Amino acid sequence: MKTKMSIRAYLYFGILTFLLVWVSSCEIQEDFEYQHDNIDGKLEVSAWEYIQQNDSLALLENAITSAGLQSFYQDSETRTFIAPNNQSFRDYLQANGYSNLEAIPLPILRNILQYHIVNDKVIFSDPDLAESNFPIAYPTQNGQVMFLSHDTNFRGIINQGTNSQWQIVTSNLEPSNGVIHVVDALVYFSAPAGDPSAPDPSIVTDTIFPIYDTYVNGGTSSGTNYGSDPLIKVKNVTGDGLYDRKAFLMFDLNEFGEEGIITDLQLAIAVSFTHAKGVSLDAYQTPDTTWNEMGLTFDNAVFPDGEPIASITPTRVPQFQFDLTNFYLENEGLGRVSIMLDGEATTDETNDLASKEHPSLHPPMLIARLASGENTLEVLKNNSIQTASGDVFVMDNEILELTGAPAADIIYTVNSVPTNGWLIQGASILRPGDQFTQLDIDLQNLLYINDDQGASEDLVLLSAKDRTGSRIDEITINIEIQ
Structure with a gap:
């Protein structure tokens, strides 16, 4: 029995709104048998035998074996197999911090592979599929759907119109139990959720700047003040030595003047230099709000004793941004707030950031998103x-x-x-x-x-x-x- 669900993709661009909705111009087909007409792609072996015979799919073979999914690739049931090549797995391992395939938890590896098994036969040269290049949604072995389509040159596309899509690099290979399409990435379904940053007429933003900003320096410079420096510097050195630097910023939240409820709060700081070693840079609330930038030193600073209120991993970007939303929502009613930035302990990571005295980079700022609060969830x-x-x-x-x-x-x-x-x-x-x-x-x-x-x-x-x-x-x- 065949069931169909109509899915159409509408894309609305506008000055004020942008929303992509993807559930109305594609078909889900659970039992749709295509005709065989791709003579050049006939393999005369099962999908499992083909994978075993190709060195470029060696890591896929190892993954299938580790996950115990060989039966899907060698039984007689007709399926479409999306086959990631070796580079696909290397990229995935590096991106997710796994040393090798064995480091991937088996349930996660099994889910990845099952998404690459489509419970139907999809060959892009089929006349029925050739009539339209709209994506069609097919059930996969892990319970999600995969959208398959082609461009005007009949190159296969996976998940066209969603947040992430991929082009098939070798298509229409026909083993005895279905079709193989080779890709150079591990693919996944990412629902088209629109643009969460799109402007909304009920949303306004407001920005405030620090009352004070400076940094303190340990070692023999612990009594020196750096309030007039154009940079605020952070460096957590081994042994809390000469170059142990921590940045301090103070804001008055009462300076937010727009009406509404703060639903999002970001601390943005321009970057002059960063080593970007891949270690944490943490923001803390400090208990003292009586300091000023021309008097603060390492010797008289009051350091925090709690956990970070926000953290980032520095990369080579022009601006660092800390999400202070949860901190703010848990501490509504704050007036002045003092924030200290400190690097991960003993990493010697250097981060030089712009103070409000910097001649060319923008000053630190708190950026709030405010809403009307008219809805009720x-x-x-x-x-x-x-x-x-x-x-x-x-x-x-x-x-x-x-x-x-x-x-x-x-x-x-x-x-x-x-x-x-x-x-x-x-x-x-x-x-x-x-x-x-x-x-x-x-x-x-x-x-x-x-x-x-x-x-x-x-x-x-x-x-x-x-x-x-x-x-x-x-x-x-x-x-x-x-």
Whole structure:
């Protein structure tokens, strides 16, 4: 039996709004058999035999073997196999910090490979597919969909129109049990969630600048003041020595003059120089708000004793940006706030940042997004996940659905991740503080993968907000593992 769901992609560009909605111009086809007409692509072997015979797919062969998925590639059921080449795996390992294939947790590796198995036969030379180059959504073995289409030259495209798409490099290879298309990346589904930074008429921004900014220097310079320096410098050196530098900034939050509820707060600082060693640069709240930039030194500075309120990993960019939203929302009513920047301990990482005295770079600033607060978010559905040990569960709005704002404007924040598995969006393992939208859930772009370690339960803790300031602070998703 064949079922079809109509999916059309509308792309609206405007001065004030930009929203991409992708659920109405493509077809989901669960049982659509194409005709064989690509004579040059006939292989006379199974997909598994072909993969084993090709050195460029050696890492795919190893991954399939490790995950125990050989049967999908060698049985007689007709499927479409997206085959990532060796470079695909090398790029993935490097991007995700894995030393080798064996370092990837097996449930995650299995999910990656199962997404590359399409439960249908899709060959781009087929006359029926050639009639249109609109993407068609096909179910994959991991429970999500993959959009397949071609350009005007009949080059295959994966997930056209979503947030991430790829061009197939070798297509229409026909083993005895389906079709193989070779790609040079590990592909994934990333739901088109619009542009979260697009302007909204109910949203305004406001910017304030520091009252004071300076840095302090340890060692023999611990009594020296640097308040007139055009740079604020940070360097956490081994042994707290001569060049141990920490930056201080003070802001008065009462200077925000626009009306509305602050829903987002960012500290932006222009970069003069950074080593960009890949280590943390942390922002702390300090307890003293009585210092001024012409009097502060290492000797009289009051240093923080708590955890960082925000952290970044410096890269070679013109501006560092710290997300202070959660800190602000947990401490509403603050007037003056003192912030210290410090590098990861004993890394000798140098970061020279622009102070408000810098002659050419813009001064540090706090940038607030304010909203009207007119919406009210409500929980429509919040049901438990039920899954087997080691399995993948594709979340949808039967598990979690909020109402009160457009799905793309309902933003969830991960407060606590699963302890017996992983929450995955697209190809990324979500960490505390990461975000996704209701549209990600609606379009099945969010996965829970159990770690297969024998636990009987798990949970995810979330909060939610929309772009007008409405919030729900505690949402729990319970997970039952069978």
